[in-house]
Amino acid sequence: xxxxxxxxxxxxxxxxxxxxxxxxxxxxxxxxxxxxxxxxxxxxxxxxxxxxxxxxxxxxxxxxxxxxxxxxxxxxxxxxxxxxxxxxxxxxxxxxxxxxxxxxxxxxxxxxxxxxxxxxxxxxxxxxxxxxxxxxxxxxxxxxxxxxxxxxxxxxxxxxxxxxxxxxxxxxxxxxxxxxxxxxxxxxxxxxxxxxxxxxxxxxxxxxxxxxxxxxxxxxxxxxxxxxxxxxxxxxxxxxxxxxxxxxxxxxxxxxxxxxxxxxxxxxxxxxxxxxxxxxxxxxxxxxxxxxxxxxxxxxxxxxx
Amino acid sequence: xxxxxxxxxxxxxxxxxxxxxxxxxxxxxxxxxxxxxxxxxxxxxxxxxxxxxxxxxxxxxxxxxxxxxxxxxxxxxxxxxxxxxxxxxxxxxxxxxxxxxxxxxxxxxxxxxxxxxxxxxxxxxxxxxxxxxxxxxxxxxxxxxxxxxxxxxxxxxxxxxxxxxxxxxxxxxxxxxxxxxxxxxxxxxxxxxxxxxxxxxxxxxxxxxxxxxxxxxxxxxxxxxxxxxxxxxxxxxxxxxxxxxxxxxxxxxxxxxxxxxxxxxxxxxxxxxxxxxxxxxxxxxxxxxxxxxxxxxxxxxxxxx
Numbered sequence: 001x002x003x004x005x006x007x008x009x010x011x012x013x014x015x016x017x018x019x020x021x022x023x024x025x026x027x028x029x030x031x032x033x034x035x036x037x038x039x040x041x042x043x044x045x046x047x048x049x050x051x052x053x054x055x056x057x058x059x060x061x062x063x064x065x066x067x068x069x070x071x072x073x074x075x076x077x078x079x080x081x082x083x084x085x086x087x088x089x090x091x092x093x094x095x096x097x098x099x100x101x102x103x104x105x106x107x108x109x110x111x112x113x114x115x116x117x118x119x120x121x122x123x124x125x126x127x128x129x130x131x132x133x134x135x136x137x138x139x140x141x142x143x144x145x146x147x148x149x150x151x152x153x154x155x156x157x158x159x160x161x162x163x164x165x166x167x168x169x170x171x172x173x174x175x176x177x178x179x180x181x182x183x184x185x186x187x188x189x190x191x192x193x194x195x196x197x198x199x200x201x202x203x204x205x206x207x208x209x210x211x212x213x214x215x216x217x218x219x220x221x222x223x224x225x226x227x228x229x230x231x232x233x234x235x236x237x238x239x240x241x242x243x244x245x246x247x248x249x250x251x252x253x254x255x256x257x258x259x260x261x262x263x264x265x266x267x268x269x270x271x272x273x274x275x276x277x278x279x280x281x282x283x284x285x286x287x288x289x290x291x292x293x294x295x296x297x298x299x300x301x302x303x304x305x
Numbered sequence: 306x307x308x309x310x311x312x313x314x315x316x317x318x319x320x321x322x323x324x325x326x327x328x329x330x331x332x333x334x335x336x337x338x339x340x341x342x343x344x345x346x347x348x349x350x351x352x353x354x355x356x357x358x359x360x361x362x363x364x365x366x367x368x369x370x371x372x373x374x375x376x377x378x379x380x381x382x383x384x385x386x387x388x389x390x391x392x393x394x395x396x397x398x399x400x401x402x403x404x405x406x407x408x409x410x411x412x413x414x415x416x417x418x419x420x421x422x423x424x425x426x427x428x429x430x431x432x433x434x435x436x437x438x439x440x441x442x443x444x445x446x447x448x449x450x451x452x453x454x455x456x457x458x459x460x461x462x463x464x465x466x467x468x469x470x471x472x473x474x475x476x477x478x479x480x481x482x483x484x485x486x487x488x489x490x491x492x493x494x495x496x497x498x499x500x501x502x503x504x505x506x507x508x509x510x511x512x513x514x515x516x517x518x519x520x521x522x523x524x525x526x527x528x529x530x531x532x533x534x535x536x537x538x539x540x541x542x543x544x545x546x547x548x549x550x551x552x553x554x555x556x557x558x559x560x561x562x563x564x565x566x567x568x569x570x571x572x573x574x575x576x577x578x579x580x581x582x583x584x585x586x587x588x589x590x591x592x593x594x595x596x597x598x599x600x601x602x603x604x605x606x607x608x609x610x
Contacts, residue, residue, distance in 0.1 A: 033473030089430075093430060098423050122472055124430070125469050126473075133464060148452060151437055158434040160334035166335075
């Protein structure tokens with residue numbers, strides 16, 4: 001086939017995702033709660049998690065990528081949007097004064113600055129419930145088994161053994177520098193769990209066997225970790241470029257990063273290796289035509305080159 | 306049959322519920338997050354919501370109340386425990402400084418006092434995910450349809466059109482006194498939604514038709530509202546008795562209550578009427594032998610007599 005055009009693939013799907021997210025939000029929630037929820041979700045996010053879900057869905061339906069049934073399309077969008085709603089709630093709560101105390105996100109006042117802390121707390125809480133609601137609504141032909149597996153995956157990825165657990169480790173390790181295995185474990189929960197969930201949940205929207213499911217899990221794990229390694233690399237590069245500093249803000253805050261533990265060039269090589277492993281897992285499971293998944297993985301590391 | 310002994314019924318079931326709640330919590334969550342979750346759940350609560358779920362399950366299985374299959378018993382416990390986990394998370398978040406700023410609950414330091422605000426926020430977040438996990442685990446013979454209906458009911462009851470929405474209305478109405486319909490709407494969401502969900506979810510654990518489902522919803526709605534009316538009555542009676550004041554703390558805080566809107570005796574009579582309607586709904590749907598549901602409803606108002 002011709003060269004896969006990731007940019008045009010993403011542009012089309014981000015529009016679909018934004019529309020689906022809008023439809024996943026409650027239409028008549030009490031105000032200002034409903035507005036706070038909408039504000040936090042329509043923040044110009046890159047929609048990485050829903051894109052991964054759609055890419056995984058297309059990978060497991062590769063015979064019909066250009067022509068997915070409306071039910072399958074709706075299913076994959078719901079799976080991706082549910083993960084995005086969990087991600088959105090986590091950002092609202094993360095920004096609050098008792099956590100990171102951030103007043104700006106993507107150049108706009110954070111939710112608690114705009115709506116007050118109490119409504120922000122509730123908006124995050126309500127978004128988590130809405131994520132599950134999203135998995136249980138929509139096309140009546142979506143198989144119940146898909147919905148059950150999604151809900152199980154999402155609950156695990158969001159909770160104490162997933163994202164919330166990773167945040168808890170991060171908080172509890174202030175002043176106790178982590179070594180590389182501990183840092184990887186923290187990230188595997190804090191950001192990795194939702195990324196893996198997005199890939200797995202998208203992959204559930206089609207014919208899938210245990211081997212493919214395992215390959216998608218490996219892909220999600222490697223790409224999720226590479227994403228974090230690349231963030232650490234970019235943190236240093238951008239600070240060095242724009243501020244003339246050689247250390248990034250995480251290093252300045254005495255938090256270990258992959259760059260502080262490994263060094264800059266080894267960290268870049270580590271990200272490259274993780275992406276190669278992600279692609280290898282797809283190949284080994286016969287997902288060689290998973291164009292969007294492959295391109296998304298390479299896109300992650302391309303940012304450092 | 307002999308007089309139904311609610312106290313002994315409750316004592317037995319509270320022990321079962323406490324054990325089931327313990328088993329619904331993650332066993333290897335990162336600390337102190339896991340401990341904060343456990344602390345908030347094992348707080349000596351009265352377990353009203355799980356009791357309602359078990360009572361509803363026994364009502365719809367009235368031929369086998371004394372001999373429910375282990376699967377049905379596990380199912381009803383899970384349904385009730387999931388609602389209790391949502392209730393527990395809401396108390397953790399409610400107590401935080403940006404909400405009610407309470408330092409004690411049931412005589413013990415609140416979660417944020419004991420574990421810090423950030424871990425309290427995360428513990429609440431993780432408990433919500435755990436509630437859904439609880440509905441998706443356990444006996445493999447629990448029908449997928451029950452689990453799907455539970456998850457849908459719980460997501461609706463917890464979110465922006467349920468509990469979180471009611472809390473949002475409560476916050477947004479500070480300084481704007483509510484009239485009776487608005488007060489009832491607020492309570493119907495803030496506390497009523499979870500109580501109704503507990504009854505409905507317990508009722509899903511057995512043979513149920515649309516008429517019985519509607520009767521359980523009516524029962525849950527009336528009992529939930531009566532519960533709040535009685536709380537307002539008790540607030541005044543206990544303050545008057547123990548403090549020599551004639552107005553309760555809600556009235557002092559200039560928040561409308563059923564007593565401030567209706568007066569003390571009419572509020573008591575309103576609670577009586579709501580309970581009569583709850584019992585009437587059970588009778589009309591052929592649930593005349595729903596002994597535990599009937600006794601629980603009468604127990605609610607007995608507190609004022």
